Amino acid sequence: MVDKSEKFNWLVRIGYFSRAVLYFALGLIALTGAARIAQGTDGIFQAIRGFPLGTVLLWVMVVGLFAYALFRLASLVFDIENNGSDTRGWVHRIGHGASGIAHLALAYAAFKFATTPAAPASDGAQQAASTLLSYEFGGVVLGLIGIAFLGAAFSQAKKGITGSFMNRISAQAPDATRWLGAAGYLARAVVYVVIGWSLIRAGFLISTAEQVKTLGDAVASLADDGIVFTLTALGLMLFGLFSLVLARYRIIPEMDVDGRIPKFRAGR
Template identity: 25%
Template structure:
């Protein structure tokens, strides 16, 4: 078997970049709400960063990190580094990794464009609606969008279950830090699940109604929550959850275990918790 130890620093850089992205979105959103504004989606948050010198530096860090994450997900899927297997369930999981990698690669491209002084283009808040509009023009486009929305909802439910059952522990190294902050990791993963379910709901409605205006990303999810009873409170709670997910990404950047590369002497958080409960 080829030496794939080089994937470890790529993976760590990728999760760090992902964490920095969510930290920026949640942090800028909370700051905007504090000043009487509205929460910001991915495109809006990145555009805000492009307005200052330090923000440009953050954009470059995000771009490099997310590019590394895209590479990591591609290699992970091809080489099955996390041992999902070759059965139907495993292949679906590995295909999901590639899709996730492509999405984060697109965000990296947006960050580079903004850092170089370009506009948001199709990667801004209207990017999802524009893409859905293009797909709706295809033969059977409405069905494709609807199915894509249902798959997205399923992915969000997977995150919710992953957080509730703490399945992420199987990929984290056991130590004092991961044990003590397990509650924050769980909260962050479940908050990410909520966002994905809401976005999937938008896609499903867009496909069912044949209207790209119904689709949207994180910015639309914030707007929808804000329109509900106690909406501002819900948005703040979700932003805190996204800070938790950023924390989850940073913890993965340091302590994530890659089964096919890690040594046999490592103890996962799941194994430690199981032994403690026995």
């Protein structure tokens, strides 16, 4: 019989696999299909649907991205990765919560493409931002989310430079894991800066949702920046490969005896 801890473990690994597909496709499309990447995140899912067994893959991503989102939200609420409750710990936990929300949105986008024969026209992020701006302090909230993204960008860059992410990866992982992760995290830092700045502009400066960028939009906006765009796209592809390694070798927190709050398993 499969216990709750093992089910949790497998769901998270499917989540990392889904993230691998998403980021590898994002980087590949950016390098080979500028028109599709200009469609933002929708262009990514539309391209994936065109792969062999693309709809099946989209359903796997729906489950995986949702599972990964729950994993990150659990990191916020239950501190399953032992970040602590001091200021630094809460910064990491809030970052995990933001990642959870972002991946819930990605799971929903994948669901729409998996269930809709025609490509659904959506600008969900801009719609959500527009709704938020309609409230009295919505612009402030949107701007603060942007600042949080800039903080996340700093954290991503720091991980890439220091290699601290290796602490929670099995020692049996391939030797290339360190540089794959470094390149991937640095590329994500660039993308997070673009997203964060778009939110700050929308919330604090121009009070319009039209400038808000999603994952795909952020990469597309770099298309005129030559080497920065190319390196970022390559880095995102490498982050996809890195996520594939994590799907196999990431040390997943174990569930406790009551099957509720996971307890982090120390790295080797």
